[in-house]
Amino acid sequence: MSSPSLDLVALSQSIKDWGRELGFQQVGIAGLELGEHEAHLERWLAAGYHGEMDYMGAHGSKRSHPDELVPGTLRVVSLRMDYLPGDTLMAQRLGEKETAYVSRYALGRDYHKLIRKRLQQLAERIQQAIGPFGYRAFVDSAPVLEKAIAEQAGLGWIGKNTLVLNRKAGSYFFLGELFVDLPLPVDEPTTTEHCGRCTACLDICPTNAFVGPYVLDARRCISYLTIELKGPIPTELRPLIGNRVFGCDDCQIVCPWNRFARPTEQGDFQPRHSLDNAQLAELFRWSEEEFLRRTEGSPLRRAGYERWLRNLAVGLGNAPSSIPVLQALEARREDASEMVREHVQWALAQHGR
Numbered sequence: 001m002s003s004p005s006l007d008l009v010a011l012s013q014s015i016k017d018w019g020r021e022l023g024f025q026q027v028g029i030a031g032l033e034l035g036e037h038e039a040h041l042e043r044w045l046a047a048g049y050h051g052e053m054d055y056m057g058a059h060g061s062k063r064s065h066p067d068e069l070v071p072g073t074l075r076v077v078s079l080r081m082d083y084l085p086g087d088t089l090m091a092q093r094l095g096e097k098e099t100a101y102v103s104r105y106a107l108g109r110d111y112h113k114l115i116r117k118r119l120q121q122l123a124e125r126i127q128q129a130i131g132p133f134g135y136r137a138f139v140d141s142a143p144v145l146e147k148a149i150a151e152q153a154g155l156g157w158i159g160k161n162t163l164v165l166n167r168k169a170g171s172y173f174f175l176g177e178l179f180v181d182l183p184l185p186v187d188e189p190t191t192t193e194h195c196g197r198c199t200a201c202l203d204i205c206p207t208n209a210f211v212g213p214y215v216l217d218a219r220r221c222i223s224y225l226t227i228e229l230k231g232p233i234p235t236e237l238r239p240l241i242g243n244r245v246f247g248c249d250d251c252q253i254v255c256p257w258n259r260f261a262r263p264t265e266q267g268d269f270q271p272r273h274s275l276d277n278a279q280l281a282e283l284f285r286w287s288e289e290e291f292l293r294r295t296e297g298s299p300l301r302r303a304g305y306e307r308w309l310r311n312l313a314v315g316l317g318n319a320p321s322s323i324p325v326l327q328a329l330e331a332r333r334e335d336a337s338e339m340v341r342e343h344v345q346w347a348l349a350q351h352g353r
């Protein structure tokens with residue numbers, strides 16, 4: 001805990017400076033009031049829009065009360081880090097149906113480790129300045145309402161596409177949080193939203209996953225279907241997925257605020273293994289060993305090999321008929337996984353086989 005003589009205003013400025021030195025583009029400080037967001041989440045869960053993501057429903061009131069999750073917490077430092085790779089042609093890839101589309105956040109190294117390490121470094125800097133204090137770092141963690149916290153910390157507003165949007169930076173950024181037991185001055189929350197009458201994200205969604213503005217039925221979202229869903233992808237949604245084999249960015253690509261998105265400063269978030277320009281058929285030929293080797297340290301690992309093949313089979317089913325596409329599918333007609341076999345059969349049927 002801090003000493004009474006601590007200059008908290010100066011410390012909060014230093015935390016922001018150190019955060020930027022550590023590669024975060026923006027740092028804000030939030031208090032603990034998140035009540036309205038908890039009610040929104042409860043309604044969303046009650047409607048079943050979270051699908052198989054049971055972890056979203058766990059943790060009860062701890063989600064909206066950071067001080068219940070980490071006793072002693074007084075403030076949450078919310079930080080954002082841009083991840084948009086600079087020279088990627090990914091939007092173009094969406095139109096190239098035989099090429100795999102991998103969500104922009106997943107083209108490089110997994111962000112969890114990198115951001116956690118930077119948050120730890122930030123905590124150490126604070127400790128060097130003021131001595132021991134209580135803290136805990138979170139990155140993409142289920143019990144933390146990170147978007148609500150970011151809004152409270154003044155980092156942006158939650159847009160109709162349910163992502164945090166920033167007028168100067170769009171939405172291609174990761175969020176991290178440092179819970180602290182320091183009574184720092186809080187930043188002005190973002191209270192105005194700037195979506196206005198725009199509905200571009202709602203209109204573009206390939207699977208019509210938005211129930212309405214600010215409400216996403218994750219069960220229809222391609223990010224959920226290709227990453228979180230463990231079982232088969234519902235047949236009626238498969239043709240709508242196109243060549244998106246890991247996540248989807250459509251509701252960000254179309255967002256006018258992303259004209260202001262800046263390329264990432266992190267080399268780690270640049271595409272690896274040519275994932276921004278890989279043929280579906282070529283990826284479908286990877287053995288499990290190859291998959292594990294090539295996805296080491298990558299968010300793609302999260303899907304696992306079987307789901308990766310399942311997704312690629314759907315992409316190949318949606319690709320134009322060609323010899324490489326048909327050969328790749330035929331080679332896995334007898335795949336060891338029942339789920340993969342079923343998706344391969346579906347894909348071949350799309351090509352009249």
Ligand code: SF4
Nearest residue numbers: 205221222248250251
């Ligand atoms: S990520 Fe894609 S599928 Fe999911 S809501 Fe956005 S546009 Fe729709």
Ligand code: SF4
Nearest residue numbers: 159160195198201255
């Ligand atoms: S596309 Fe339009 S409505 Fe959707 S989040 Fe962006 S500004 Fe808001």
